[in-house]
Structures are given as C-alpha cells and as structure tokens.
Amino acid sequence: MATLGDLERTVMDLLWSTPGALTANELRDSIAVVPAGAETGRELAVTTVLTVLSRLEKKGLVQRERDSRPHRYKAVTSRADHTAELMHEVFAKAPDREAVLARFIGSVSESEAQTLRRLLGA
Amino acid sequence: MLWASYFLAALAVFLAWPAPIALSRARWPARSPFTAMVLWQSIALAGGLSMIGAMLVWGLAPLGDNLVSASIGLWNVLMEQKPAETLGIIHVFALSAATLLGAHLVFTLMLTFIRIQRQRRRHRSMLRLLSSPVKDSPATLVINHPTPVAYCLPGGARSVTVLSDGLLEMLSQEELNAVLTHENAHLQQRHHLLLWAFAAWRSALPWLPTSQLAQVAVTELIEMLADDQALKHVDEGTLVRAIAIVAAGSPAVADTAPSAETRLELPAPDRGTMAEDWSTSVQRLRRLLTPLRPLTALQRAVALGSAGLLLVFPPLLLIAPALPG
Numbered sequence: 001m002a003t004l005g006d007l008e009r010t011v012m013d014l015l016w017s018t019p020g021a022l023t024a025n026e027l028r029d030s031i032a033v034v035p036a037g038a039e040t041g042r043e044l045a046v047t048t049v050l051t052v053l054s055r056l057e058k059k060g061l062v063q064r065e066r067d068s069r070p071h072r073y074k075a076v077t078s079r080a081d082h083t084a085e086l087m088h089e090v091f092a093k094a095p096d097r098e099a100v101l102a103r104f105i106g107s108v109s110e111s112e113a114q115t116l117r118r119l120l121g122a
Numbered sequence: 123m124l125w126a127s128y129f130l131a132a133l134a135v136f137l138a139w140p141a142p143i144a145l146s147r148a149r150w151p152a153r154s155p156f157t158a159m160v161l162w163q164s165i166a167l168a169g170g171l172s173m174i175g176a177m178l179v180w181g182l183a184p185l186g187d188n189l190v191s192a193s194i195g196l197w198n199v200l201m202e203q204k205p206a207e208t209l210g211i212i213h214v215f216a217l218s219a220a221t222l223l224g225a226h227l228v229f230t231l232m233l234t235f236i237r238i239q240r241q242r243r244r245h246r247s248m249l250r251l252l253s254s255p256v257k258d259s260p261a262t263l264v265i266n267h268p269t270p271v272a273y274c275l276p277g278g279a280r281s282v283t284v285l286s287d288g289l290l291e292m293l294s295q296e297e298l299n300a301v302l303t304h305e306n307a308h309l310q311q312r313h314h315l316l317l318w319a320f321a322a323w324r325s326a327l328p329w330l331p332t333s334q335l336a337q338v339a340v341t342e343l344i345e346m347l348a349d350d351q352a353l354k355h356v357d358e359g360t361l362v363r364a365i366a367i368v369a370a371g372s373p374a375v376a377d378t379a380p381s382a383e384t385r386l387e388l389p390a391p392d393r394g395t396m397a398e399d400w401s402t403s404v405q406r407l408r409r410l411l412t413p414l415r416p417l418t419a420l421q422r423a424v425a426l427g428s429a430g431l432l433l434v435f436p437p438l439l440l441i442a443p444a445l446p447g
Contacts, residue, residue, distance in 0.1 A: 005247075005250055008250070008251065009250060009251050012251050059247070061251070079252065079266075080266075082248065082251070082252055083252050083265060083266055083267055084267075086245070086248050086249070086252060086265070087265075087267050087269065087271065087286075089245065090271060090273055091271075091372075091373055093375065097241075098317060098321065098341060099234070099238050099314065099317035099318050099320075099321040100238055100241045100242055100245065100275075101242070101245070101273045101274060101275045101276075102273060102274050102276070102305065102308040102313060102314065102317070102344070102348075103271065103272070103273040104271070104272035104273060104301050104304060104305060104365075104368055105271075105272075105365065105368045105369045105372050105403050106341070106345070106401060106402045106403055107372070107374075107375045107401060108369045108370075108372050108374055108375070108401050108403050108404070109374055109375055109376070109401055110374040110375070110376060112369070112374070112400070112401055112403070112404050113369065113370050113371075113372065113374040114374075116366050116369055116370035117370045119366065120366055120367060120370055
C-alpha cells in the first residue's frame, strides 16, 4: 500500500522532471503510467493528489500558480538545489548541530586535506 | 550537614575546572576510549549533582541534621507558612538556586531533545524525497551528490545510513564496508544519546569549561569507538584508506593556523602538544597508523573505579544520616 510519503516522492519526481507546471489531473494521469508508482496508479483520486500537493506546498516544496484554473503546480527549486541544501546541513559545523547526525568524517582543515591528497596520490 | 555542603561545593568546583581540563589534556583516552567515555559521563553527572546538592544541603542546614529531617523541616515551614526568617534569607536563596538549577538542567535536556528530534524529522522527510535505498538494504540510502560523504541519522527503527554518489565512486567495496560498519557502530552503541546529553549539558552551562571540553571529547571518543568496532570486520589498512579518501575529498574549512601544513606528517612522530590542533579525522588516522598500547587492566580499573566513586559520593553525602555539622 502506498503511503502519502511515497506519493509525495512520486509527485515531486514528476514535478522535478517536468520543465513547466502541471495540474493535479495531469499529475494523476502521469502517476498512473510511472512504473515506480504502478501500484499507486490505479484508482488514484484527484483529491488524493490535491492532498499531497497541499502537503508539499506547506513544506515549501511546491508552488501553485494562482491565476490559472485549474491550478497548476510546479517545484519551487530543483532537485539538485534541495540536495545541496541538505548537504549544507550535513556539513554545518555548529555544536548544537553535531548531535543531529553522525558524520563519518568531521571537518578537515584545508592543509590537512591537501596533505592527505598528496599522500593518496603518492 | 554544613560540612557535607562544603564538601559537595569543593567537588563541584573540582569537577567543573581542574578535572575536565586534566582529562582533556591526557593522552590515554585514545588508548581506551570506552574508559574515558565512562569517566566523562561520571564527571558530568557528578558535577551536576554536586552543584545542586551543595546548594540544597547548605540551604537546608538550619532545619535538620540530615536530608530527611531537614526536608521534613522544610515541609513544615512551607505548610505552616512560617516567615522566611525561620531559615534565614540566604538559606532560602540557596534553596531557590538549587531548585532553579535543577529545573534548568532538566528543561534544557528536554528542549535539546525536542530540537534534535525536529531537525532529524525534517532531514528524514527531505531524504525521503531526495534519496533512494540501496538494493536489499532499505536502511542505507544513496543521495545524488559529488562530495564523498557518509552519515547516519538515528531514529530507532527508522535509523538510516546515508551515502553520497561521490562516496560510492571513490571507495572500493571493502572500503565502503569499513564506512558502513563504522556508521553502524554509532547506531548500535547508541552514540546519539551521548551526543544529545552532552549537547544539552553544554547549552545548559555554556560558560563552564567542563561542558565545552566534555562535548568536544565525547565527539572524538565516539569516533574512536566506532573505528574500533569497524576494525572487527575490516583490516586497518582498509579503514585508514577509507578515512583518508573521504577526508581528502571533504569540503575543507579554513585553517586556524597558517603554518599547519608543516605539522602534518603521517605517520607522525610523537609530538603530543600539537595533536590538540589536529582535526578529529587526522587524529583517528594517526591512532590507526601507530596503534597505541591499550591501558592495562589495572589502569582501566583505577579509572573506572574513580568514575564509580564520583557517582556514589554526592548521593552518599546527601543522605548521610545525622552527622555532626
């Protein structure tokens, strides 16, 4: 059974790979043919898509074009930008951040990195 | 009762300044990270207990010979709504300070927990959109990013380890295994609970040397513990290569000292004082390249014994039955 989280992911994937904006109907139709969402495709109601879209809008991931009817939706920023933002969070060096996740390698100074690169190259 | 409060105050001062400074400068923790970790925990716990205890016991001193009779005395004062002068205004002040400090510590612990959980939840929900699980291993996620990075996001049954594309490209299967066992060790040994407690300890009393030093030390010690765990599954060379490759590819932070470059030679000779300036990653490499002799059983027993004593002492002083005072 597909959860709302899975649907959010499918919808975002579609919006990220589409240059323009999409309506809920178009999204519903696309989900039906996306292989990854095969099991979610059948019987998916437009209202479910709208629920997912409003959740994504609340999270600041999706933007609604208000002047068109039916409303068209598009991703606020690209997938790469979101990934970069997430990585920025991972590399943030603040004492209160370090408890959130455990990184394999902590911060390395520039000269240490250079020395390591030299040693690895040798 | 008074002498107990003086003793607790002395213990609190000792655990807030000299003890953590000495332990953070000691070189043996790298030889036995587990022992050092236990000692840091007992310093923090006993430190907090003795700070609160000293003020509590001193505040209650006029009311009874021990904590029990004095507490009953305080209860009577409160119930019969006697004026504060019964106790003396300074003692009332000490009692209030003890209560406030205790509440402050508990609330900071809770608030830190909530803040960490919120950040993790947000991070996890973004990961859900941006990463894809490795085949046959749903708890390992891959994210599309060229920088080599690996980290784990604790969350009970929803704990995940995240790897970047860049990391997968740079490491061999063996080296990747080393990274994964290292991260798994963090999750298995519940290192996030330690990080949480010491992050809270630091934000509760940021100006105390003990809370800052403890957090730095604990962050380093969990890496050593995870390395030791990884070594049970992969050989040293593989782990060293994995650390070196990921560290070399990590985004570097600006150097604190411009002359740093001349300092780093691996494997480095014994230059103890400079080790403090090195990043944790380089210290880990050094530790793996020139293995240190672990502490002897006796040394470990002494360290663990003092940790135990530290924890037993403050409560013992608090409940010490009617003693001259």
